[in-house]
Amino acid sequence: MTIIHGQPGADGARRNGKYRILSLDGGGLRTLLSIGLLKRIDQLRPGFLDQVDLVAGTSAGAISALIIAAAREPAVGLEQARQLWLTHELFHSSLRTRLGAIIGMNALTPSKNMARALTHILGDKTLGDLKRKVVIPAFKLDDENPDENRREWKPRVFHNFPGADFVNPGDRLVDLALRSSSLPIVSPVYQGYVDGGLFANNPTMAAVAQAIYAKAADLRDLLVFSQGAGDMVHYLKGYNENWGWWKWLLNSKLPWALVDIAVAAGVEAIDFQAKRLLPRGNYWREDPRVPSHLGNSVEAQVVTLDQIVEKHDLSEALEWVDSSGWLPKGMHEAASGAQPELSGESGEARS
Numbered sequence: 001m002t003i004i005h006g007q008p009g010a011d012g013a014r015r016n017g018k019y020r021i022l023s024l025d026g027g028g029l030r031t032l033l034s035i036g037l038l039k040r041i042d043q044l045r046p047g048f049l050d051q052v053d054l055v056a057g058t059s060a061g062a063i064s065a066l067i068i069a070a071a072r073e074p075a076v077g078l079e080q081a082r083q084l085w086l087t088h089e090l091f092h093s094s095l096r097t098r099l100g101a102i103i104g105m106n107a108l109t110p111s112k113n114m115a116r117a118l119t120h121i122l123g124d125k126t127l128g129d130l131k132r133k134v135v136i137p138a139f140k141l142d143d144e145n146p147d148e149n150r151r152e153w154k155p156r157v158f159h160n161f162p163g164a165d166f167v168n169p170g171d172r173l174v175d176l177a178l179r180s181s182s183l184p185i186v187s188p189v190y191q192g193y194v195d196g197g198l199f200a201n202n203p204t205m206a207a208v209a210q211a212i213y214a215k216a217a218d219l220r221d222l223l224v225f226s227q228g229a230g231d232m233v234h235y236l237k238g239y240n241e242n243w244g245w246w247k248w249l250l251n252s253k254l255p256w257a258l259v260d261i262a263v264a265a266g267v268e269a270i271d272f273q274a275k276r277l278l279p280r281g282n283y284w285r286e287d288p289r290v291p292s293h294l295g296n297s298v299e300a301q302v303v304t305l306d307q308i309v310e311k312h313d314l315s316e317a318l319e320w321v322d323s324s325g326w327l328p329k330g331m332h333e334a335a336s337g338a339q340p341e342l343s344g345e346s347g348e349a350r351s
Helices: 028-044 060-070 074-085 095-102 111-122 173-180 204-213 245-249 257-277 298-311 315-324 329-338
Strands: 019-024 054-057 133-140 154-159 193-195 222-227 283-286
Touching: 019 028, 019 060, 019 204, 028 060, 028 074, 028 222, 028 298, 028 315, 054 060, 054 204, 060 074, 060 111, 060 133, 060 173, 074 111, 111 173, 133 173, 133 204, 154 173, 154 204, 173 193, 204 222, 204 257, 222 257, 222 315, 245 257, 257 283, 283 315
Parallel strands: 019 054, 019 222, 054 133, 222 283
Antiparallel strands: 133 154, 133 193
């Protein structure tokens, strides 16, 4: 297999024979959990983010992935992504919009707020401007096939590997982020696309498949760190129940239950596939359990997520980073020796 060579980390070159993939789940505001945990890992293992060859993201994860890939340094991009989600205007909508959403006439939030915030960070940067590789799933509602018998909706995976499949180097990063994160009912359709989370809220396998297809590396040489946005405590108690659409979609305790089940099942299925496909020790999934109710306001939810990030024990994730070869040998020794591993629950140093 032919390997693409280049500058370390920035354009897909392999170091120590490994090709490193960072995968970011979708999850709306819960993406702050992903960002916070990655920030902690990068602080405890300096260079962790710098080593990433390919960053994949879906929905909110796509927003973070594109900001990270476009930044002069990944850690800077990570902080920019966090600040974006703390922008109050993202969640503002007019009274008319809210009333229209209640009666089902329009989406809950306009896309212009996110577009404005993204443009402030990304400007007019395009897919062709990126040095790091990206993989961004989105769902196209109409492929506009001139043959009506073949016309259909279908998944799309945007990337910047060599090839012509769904790749346009002139695509604006802002547009790609909005295509991947336009969740039906919550956000308007954007340029004919809706949320990639409908089929790949966990983009790990999309990233692995694209890297292999592009001959960036052999399967045995892939290292994958899959970062979830929090495994929410959800369940439906029932046995042989004769439920209709009201229970599945308008349950007061768990609205949109059917949608949540479909998305969660896809996330878990992809995790299962990655564990079975990738060689032992080449894959890590970090996805802490989080409560189903994070707070009654955006501000309260941010506080809850930050508390989870601070308390979460990352010792096993750090052990994987150390043992997998993610950090080149010299860098690994310096990183693991420079700082203690902190237990999230106690904040005490681990020997």
